[in-house]
Structure formats: C-alpha cells, structure tokens
Amino acid sequence: MSVGKKKGEVPRRAFVNSVLVTAGAATAAGALAGYGLAEPAAGTEPAKEIVPFYGKHQAGIATRQQRNATFLAADLASRDVATLRRLLDELTLTAAALTRGDPPPERDSGVKGTSSLTDFGTGLPPARLTVTVGLGPAVFAIPELAARRPRHLTPLPIFDGDALNPWWCGGDVLIQICADDPQIVSHAVRSLRARMPGLATLRWTQYGFLSTPPDGGTPRNMFGHKDGTANPKPGTPAFDDIVWARSPEEPEWFAGGTYLVFRKIRMKTAEWDLTPLDEQDRVIGRRRSDGAPLGASAEFDPADLTARAPDGKLVIPADAHIRRASGMPMLRRGYTYDYGIVGGESHEHGEGTGEHGHGDGHKNHSRLDAGLLFCCYVRDPEKQFVETQRMLAEKDRLNDFIEHTGSAIVAVPPGAREGQSLAEGLLRGLG
Amino acid sequence: MSVGKKKGEVPRRAFVNSVLVTAGAATAAGALAGYGLAEPAAGTEPAKEIVPFYGKHQAGIATRQQRNATFLAADLASRDVATLRRLLDELTLTAAALTRGDPPPERDSGVKGTSSLTDFGTGLPPARLTVTVGLGPAVFAIPELAARRPRHLTPLPIFDGDALNPWWCGGDVLIQICADDPQIVSHAVRSLRARMPGLATLRWTQYGFLSTPPDGGTPRNMFGHKDGTANPKPGTPAFDDIVWARSPEEPEWFAGGTYLVFRKIRMKTAEWDLTPLDEQDRVIGRRRSDGAPLGASAEFDPADLTARAPDGKLVIPADAHIRRASGMPMLRRGYTYDYGIVGGESHEHGEGTGEHGHGDGHKNHSRLDAGLLFCCYVRDPEKQFVETQRMLAEKDRLNDFIEHTGSAIVAVPPGAREGQSLAEGLLRGLG
Numbered sequence: 001m002s003v004g005k006k007k008g009e010v011p012r013r014a015f016v017n018s019v020l021v022t023a024g025a026a027t028a029a030g031a032l033a034g035y036g037l038a039e040p041a042a043g044t045e046p047a048k049e050i051v052p053f054y055g056k057h058q059a060g061i062a063t064r065q066q067r068n069a070t071f072l073a074a075d076l077a078s079r080d081v082a083t084l085r086r087l088l089d090e091l092t093l094t095a096a097a098l099t100r101g102d103p104p105p106e107r108d109s110g111v112k113g114t115s116s117l118t119d120f121g122t123g124l125p126p127a128r129l130t131v132t133v134g135l136g137p138a139v140f141a142i143p144e145l146a147a148r149r150p151r152h153l154t155p156l157p158i159f160d161g162d163a164l165n166p167w168w169c170g171g172d173v174l175i176q177i178c179a180d181d182p183q184i185v186s187h188a189v190r191s192l193r194a195r196m197p198g199l200a201t202l203r204w205t206q207y208g209f210l211s212t213p214p215d216g217g218t219p220r221n222m223f224g225h226k227d228g229t230a231n232p233k234p235g236t237p238a239f240d241d242i243v244w245a246r247s248p249e250e251p252e253w254f255a256g257g258t259y260l261v262f263r264k265i266r267m268k269t270a271e272w273d274l275t276p277l278d279e280q281d282r283v284i285g286r287r288r289s290d291g292a293p294l295g296a297s298a299e300f301d302p303a304d305l306t307a308r309a310p311d312g313k314l315v316i317p318a319d320a321h322i323r324r325a326s327g328m329p330m331l332r333r334g335y336t337y338d339y340g341i342v343g344g345e346s347h348e349h350g351e352g353t354g355e356h357g358h359g360d361g362h363k364n365h366s367r368l369d370a371g372l373l374f375c376c377y378v379r380d381p382e383k384q385f386v387e388t389q390r391m392l393a394e395k396d397r398l399n400d401f402i403e404h405t406g407s408a409i410v411a412v413p414p415g416a417r418e419g420q421s422l423a424e425g426l427l428r429g430l431g
Numbered sequence: 432m433s434v435g436k437k438k439g440e441v442p443r444r445a446f447v448n449s450v451l452v453t454a455g456a457a458t459a460a461g462a463l464a465g466y467g468l469a470e471p472a473a474g475t476e477p478a479k480e481i482v483p484f485y486g487k488h489q490a491g492i493a494t495r496q497q498r499n500a501t502f503l504a505a506d507l508a509s510r511d512v513a514t515l516r517r518l519l520d521e522l523t524l525t526a527a528a529l530t531r532g533d534p535p536p537e538r539d540s541g542v543k544g545t546s547s548l549t550d551f552g553t554g555l556p557p558a559r560l561t562v563t564v565g566l567g568p569a570v571f572a573i574p575e576l577a578a579r580r581p582r583h584l585t586p587l588p589i590f591d592g593d594a595l596n597p598w599w600c601g602g603d604v605l606i607q608i609c610a611d612d613p614q615i616v617s618h619a620v621r622s623l624r625a626r627m628p629g630l631a632t633l634r635w636t637q638y639g640f641l642s643t644p645p646d647g648g649t650p651r652n653m654f655g656h657k658d659g660t661a662n663p664k665p666g667t668p669a670f671d672d673i674v675w676a677r678s679p680e681e682p683e684w685f686a687g688g689t690y691l692v693f694r695k696i697r698m699k700t701a702e703w704d705l706t707p708l709d710e711q712d713r714v715i716g717r718r719r720s721d722g723a724p725l726g727a728s729a730e731f732d733p734a735d736l737t738a739r740a741p742d743g744k745l746v747i748p749a750d751a752h753i754r755r756a757s758g759m760p761m762l763r764r765g766y767t768y769d770y771g772i773v774g775g776e777s778h779e780h781g782e783g784t785g786e787h788g789h790g791d792g793h794k795n796h797s798r799l800d801a802g803l804l805f806c807c808y809v810r811d812p813e814k815q816f817v818e819t820q821r822m823l824a825e826k827d828r829l830n831d832f833i834e835h836t837g838s839a840i841v842a843v844p845p846g847a848r849e850g851q852s853l854a855e856g857l858l859r860g861l862g
Contacts, residue, residue: 183642186769205771211614213554338617340636
C-alpha cells in the first residue's frame with residue numbers, strides 16, 4: 001500500500017512549525033508564523049520552549065512529540081454555522097494565548113464577577129504546548145458545509161473484533177492537547193472546556209504519556225516491546241506526501257490540513273505477562289529483548305518476511321503483527337496510557353468505610369485499563385489507515401491481546417494566520 | 432495542636448535518603464545505604480538520579496517530591512504471617528532492584544517459559560524512583576501481630592461530609608510509587624503487581640502528578656491557588672519530630688517508621704470556576720492572584736487571623752480554609768490528579784459506533800474527576816490528621832467545593848538494611 005506521489009509534483013518547502021524562544025519573548029512568538037527550528041538549541045530549558053500556534057499547518061503534527069497528551073472530544077451544542085464559528089473563535093484565541101504562555105482572553109460568562117481559573121495560569125512555562133483541533137463527520141451535516149466536506153472524511157467502519165465503548169467514540173470536535181508537562185496539559189484542557197458552555201458539550205477525554213530514553217533509544221510500549229516506528233521525517237517530501245491534504249484532490253480551504261485517526265487500544269497486560277517469551281516474540285515478529293525482527297540480528301535490520309526455518313516454517317509467522325501491519329505509510333503520534341484501576345464510579349454508596357472488603361483479584365484484573373492511545377495523521381484515511389486496519393482485524397496474532405475500545409476520525413483544518421480563526425476558509429462567506 | 436517534643440530528647444542525626452549516582456554506577460547505589468545528598472549536583476541529568484531503597488527510613492518520604500506518583504492498594508490473599516512475609520520479601524527485592532535501575536529478580540510464575548515484562552525494563556533510567564510500603568490496620572488482625580501493632584494505627588473515622596467510594600478506600604497494603612517519569616511509575620506498578628499472584632490482590636490505584644515552577648515558585652492546585660505548604664525541612668529536628676515514630680512510644684520494631692494518611696479529594700472545578708473571584712479568595716483566605724493571605728501583601732506574609740475590616744467583619748472569614756486548617760504539623764506529599772472523564776466502564780455495549788450521541792454536557796460535567804491525592808506522613812495520625820480533619824469537616828467554606836472520595840491509613844515500617852526485607856522486625860521470631 002502506498003500513497004501515490006504524482007508525477008512531476010514539485011517537492012514543497014520543508015516545513016516544521018517548531019521554534020524556540022525564551023519565556024521572556026513568549027508573547028512575540030506568535031508573530032514568527034511557524035517557521036523555525038525543528039530541534040531545540042542545546043542548553044535551552046525545554047520547559048520554556050514555545051511551539052507557535054499560528055502557521056501554515058496546525059501545530060502538534062510535525063511537532064516533535066511531547067511527553068504528555070490529552071485527547072478531548074466535544075459535541076456542538078447546536079449543529080449550525082454560527083455555533084461552529086463562535087466555538088472555533090474561542091478555541092483559536094484560547095489556544096493561541098496558552099501556547100505562547102499567556103492567560104487566555106477574558107470571556108463574559110454571564111455570572112457577575114466570575115473569573116476563570118486561567119487568569120493566573122499555572123505559574124509554569126508552556127513546555128511546548130500545542131492544541132490541534134479537528135472536525136468530525138457530523139459537522140459536515142450542517143447544510144451549508146456539505147459541499148465543503150473534506151473528501152476523505154467518512155466515519156470509520158466497525159472492524160472485526162472492535163469492542164468499542166460509545167463513551168470513548170466520536171465527537172463533532174476532537175482536540176489533541178500536548179505538552180512536556182502534565183499540569184500544562186490539564187490546565188489547557190480546563191481552559192478550553194471553559195470556553196465551551198453554550199457552544200459545545202464535553203464528550204470524552206483520554207490522557208497518555210510518552211517517555212523516550214535519554215540516549216535516543218526506541219521507547220517500549222506496555223507489552224515491553226520497542227515500539228519505534230519508521231515515521232516520516234518532518235520537512236521531507238515523504239512527510240508532506242503522507243500527511244498534508246492538497247487541492248484539487250481536496251477542497252481549496254482544506255489544503256494544508258490532514259486527517260487524525262484516533263483509536264483507544266486496550267492492551268491485555270495480565271494475559272501478555274502470562275504468555276511465554278518466545279510466543280510473545282512470534283506474536284509481534286520481533287524479539288522483545290532487543291527489538292530485532294525474528295531471524296535478524298539488530299533492531300534496525302530489515303524484516304525478512306520470506307525466511308523459513310529448517311523445518312520449513314516461516315521465521316516471522318504468517319499472522320505476526322509486523323507482517324500484517326507492514327507498509328502502512330502514516331505519521332504515528334500515539335501515547336501510552338495507564339489508568340490502573342481508577343474506575344468504580346458506578347459503585348458509589350452513601351457511607352464510607354476504611355476497611356470493608358471489595359477485593360476480588362480477578363475482577364480487578366479485568367478492570368485494569370492500560371494500553372495505547374493510537375493516533376495517526378494521514379492524507380487519505382481510507383488508504384492509509386482503514387485498509388491496513390481491515391487486514392489487521394482479519395488476521396493478526398496480536399488480536400488475542402488487544403482490543404479497540406475507542407475510535408474517532410476528524411478532518412484537521414490547516415493552520416490559521418494570526419488574526420484569523422481556525423477553519424476560516426471553511427466558513428468564509430457563510431452567515 | 433502540636434506534636435510534643437520530649438524534654439531532654441537529643442536531636443537525631445539529620446537524615447535524608449537521597450543520593451546521586453551516575454546511571455553507570457547504578458547497581459552499586461544500594462550499598463550506599465541511604466546516606467547522601469539532599470539535592471542533586473548541578474548539571475546532572477535528573478532522569479539518571481537514584482534514590483537508594485535501603486536505609487534507616489523508607490525512601491519516598493524525606494525524598495524531594497517527584498513529579499509522578501501512583502498509590503496502589505492491595506489485600507493479602509490470606510491474612511497470615513507466612514503470606515505477609517512472602518509478600519514483603521517479593522516487594523522488597525523488586526523495589527530494591529527497580530529503584531537502582533535493575534530489572535527485578537526472576538520469579539517462577541508456575542507457567543513454563545513465562546517471563547515478566549520487567550526482564551528488559553523500559554530502557555529508561557530510574558528517574559528517582561521510590562517505592563514506599565505501608566501496612567493497613569487489618570494486617571494487625573493477624574493474631575501473632577496483635578501485640579506488635581503500631582500504637583496509632585486505627586482506621587480513620589468517617590468525617591462529616593465524607594463521600595467515600597469503597598473502591599478507593601482501605602487496603603491491607605498501600606504502596607506509594609513515585610518517580611520523575613510516568614512510564615517508570617507505570618512499569619514499577621506493573622512489576623510489583625506481577626509479584627502478587629497468590630499473595631495479594633490489587634484493590635485500587637490512583638495516579639497523580641506534581642509540576643513545580645522552574646523558578647522554584649509555589650505550585651498551583653486545581654483551584655488555581657498557590658498550594659505551597661510550610662512543610663518541615665528534611666534533616667531538621669522539627670522534621671524528625673513530626674514524621675518519625677520512636678520507641679518507647681511505639682513498639683521497638685516500628686521506631687524510624689511513620690504513618691501515611693491518604694485521601695482522594697475531588698475538587699469541583701466546574702462549580703469553582705463559576706464562583707466570583709473575591710468569594711474564591713474568601714473561601715481559601717488567600718488571594719488567588721499572588722497567594723497572599725487576605726489583608727497581607729505577599730505570599731509568605733503571616734496570616735493575621737484577628738484583623739477586621741472597617742465594617743467589623745473578620746478579614747479572613749471565620750470559616751476560611753486557612754483559618755480552619757492552621758497549625759496542622761505534618762509532612763504533606765500530595766499530588767494533583769486529573770482523570771478528565773475517562774469513566775464509562777459501566778456503559779459497555781456489544782457494537783461500536785463512531786458517531787451516535789451520548790452527549791449530555793451536564794452529566795459529563797459531573798463525571799469530571801480531578802483534584803488532590805492528599806498524602807501526609809505523620810508520627811501521630813490522631814493528633815496530626817484526625818483532629819484537624821474533624822475541625823475542617825465540621826466547618827470549612829471549602830467544603831462546598833470538595834469531597835473526600837477515597838481514604839486509607841497505613842503504618843509505614845522503617846527502612847530495610849540490605850539483605851533484609853521490609854518489616855523484618857515486625858515478623859522476627861514468628862513462624
């Protein structure tokens with residue numbers, strides 16, 4: 001499977017919207033309009049790094065992945081142009097301010113003297129905060145927007161084996177909030193939510209983290225496997241080709257946008273830990289010890305999908321995950337999550353107790369919720385995600401150990417110019 | 432309220448069990464036995480810092496607070512000395528290895544070829560990981576242990592207004608796992624849980640974070656207030672007096688131990704954000720803007736509890752939080768939590784969907800779960816926690832905005848010497 005590069009297409013300018021400024025110069029950062037350095041200068045305090053909100057593309061996509069993320073889904077209070085416009089205005093102003101380290105603009109809540117939490121911020125520098133906003137398929141059910149619908153924005157199908165929880169699915173708006181600090185993420189979520197009353201209602205949130213070895217090694221996932229993917233490199237033609245929407249394939253307003261596919265994938269860690277190591281390796285097709293493909297000697301060796309053992313069996317089994325998933329061109333930007341067994345909302349009672357028992361180890365095992373907040377950015381979700389996911393759903397040894405419990409797809413508008421709101425082009429000329 | 436310092440008592444040696452070693456020297460760190468530097472040397476990579484597990488006191492108490500924490504409660508599979516001893520052996524060996532950056536020792540799981548996740552670790556340095564183990568009141572219902580029960584280990588009372596969820600309360604064993612990296616915490620929790628089958632069952636977990644401004648300023652809590660507390664300073668006589676158990680007040684084996692009181696406190700952020708700022712300030716008794724006590728000019732000014740405004744009213748209201756809570760001598764080591772609206776386990780259905788609605792903004796508002804994982808270490812929980820909490824529960828303007836939903840108390844044994852297990856003294860001479 002590949003995303004075709006049209007003949008004669010001119011490689012576009014390398015573009016990475018990460019730039020480094022000092023905290024003191026924070027308020028001027030927006031003016032840099034998204035052109036700058038891909039990596040921080042040595043010796044700069046990472047917490048003070050700023051990723052400009054305004055630019056050709058939205059931030060949080062080509063941005064070097066931050067350590068913490070929350071995905072927030074919300075539904076429009078009313079599916080009409082005016083509500084959507086007001087919501088996008090609020091989200092834009094709030095995100096632009098927070099990402100440069102400023103408090104969000106005041107909003108009249110209608111309650112005398114009300115002053116939102118964000119007035120005084122967190123006392124923390126913005127830690128590369130990005131806010132990335134996408135619009136779900138239902139938004140384009142608004143009559144005036146039907147003709148402007150991004151061409152590939154279709155609700156995801158139900159795949160074999162999906163165990164979706166409707167509480168963790170869909171949404172008219174999906175916002176990815178990332179930073180190198182969890183309180184910055186929490187505060188941004190809170191500030192964005194504070195703009196929603198009357199315009200949108202919160203649907204679900206999911207929180208994850210990503211810890212990268214300081215030596216630059218590949219992070220391990222919740223199954224202990226190195227989960228480093230051959231992501232395209234920002235600023236290269238391959239990246240542009242895989243990620244960014246273009247016209248005339250897409251409506252003019254959507255050029256420079258992309259699609260975000262979100263899947264909450266629960267990983268059955270207890271079952272995994274009771275599976276012998278050599279079987280684990282066959283499930284993935286790589287050795288857990290060093291990440292090498294089976295039959296190869298090092299992590300970055302190519303996987304030989306045709307190699308057979310002396311007994312004639314395929315070294316990398318026919319249903320191994322890396323065989324079934326191979327060749328999927330996408331920008332992956334997922335986060336590990338581990339909620340432990342924080343649940344229990346449905347078991348409230350009137351009186352507390354310090355000691356009486358609810359302990360049932362097996363029940364609690366099944367209440368563990370940990371895994372992957374899969375997140376990918378692609379130019380064509382049908383070709384780049386759905387086709388591969390159908391193959392995986394049909395046959396993948398890993399399916400015994402995972403389940404997809406949440407799902408969403410949104411069209412991510414291009415970046416905004418300073419003074420404009422996100423998706424300005426979508427709403428241009430409408431009431 | 433004060434914790435009396437006995438006349439003629441000799442101040443004990445300053446003791447802080449944090450020591451800095453390079454990652455390369457990690458495996459030797461355990462031998463340092465807990466005596467070392469309180470603060471990291473300049474220029475050392477914080478992720479590689481190691482806090483020794485072995486020492487006079489358990490680590491994770493006097494240790495400078497880390498950025499991430501999980502509290503894990505479990506119940507003994509069988510309440511007898513042999514089970515407790517085996518569990519403590521497993522927890523000790525696992526914690527000692529993980530905290531120095533090593534994989535935990537192998538354990539025969541009884542399943543051929545089974546190899547736990549921790550064999551290959553995370554690829555991350557230990558990031559000041561600490562594992563602090565406490566024993567709940569029910570443990571001392573084991574007949575042989577009754578005479579050795581720490582004197583102040585009594586189940587917490589139900590306070591006025593408590594809204595405890597039994598799923599988040601109690602536990603025979605409570606383990607505090609802290610590190611400067613969320614994956615290190617997640618992996619340690621997983622590794623500790625992997626030692627429990629047959630010995631203990633998981634009861635609940637709670638995860639929190641703490642972000643400290645890089646300039647050393649006071650962190651803000653989920654209500655946007657500076658929540659810096661006058662914690663005692665490790666290594667001072669005041670600290671020792673507030674935190675560490677001593678004989679003959681306590682059984683000999685428990686000298687050098689302490690008590691941990693855990694409360695999950697939900698903060699009603701939506702209600703708070705709709706409260707006028709000046710009323711918020713009166714609720715707390717401090718200005719949210721700069722943290723100064725009402726009537727004072729700067730954050731660290733003393734609060735004048737007797738000052739009255741020209742109209743004769745108390746400047747700091749009679750039911751303001753800081754007035755009601757004043758004078759509580761304890762070591763606070765709490766963490767902020769923000770679970771968003773991750774719930775929904777009880778709403779599963781057979782077939783997934785990308786778009787059909789469940790959105791009810793008001794319901795979702797009430798499903799938000801964010802607040803404080805209150806955690807304090809004290810030498811006498813009745814005097815240092817319960818008495819003050821009774822006062823707060825009886826009258827505190829803050830009670831309209833918070834609810835206590837989880838609760839636990841444990842006795843935290845002193846530290847272990849290398850080669851011994853935690854609570855060795857408790858089990859000495861028993862079958």
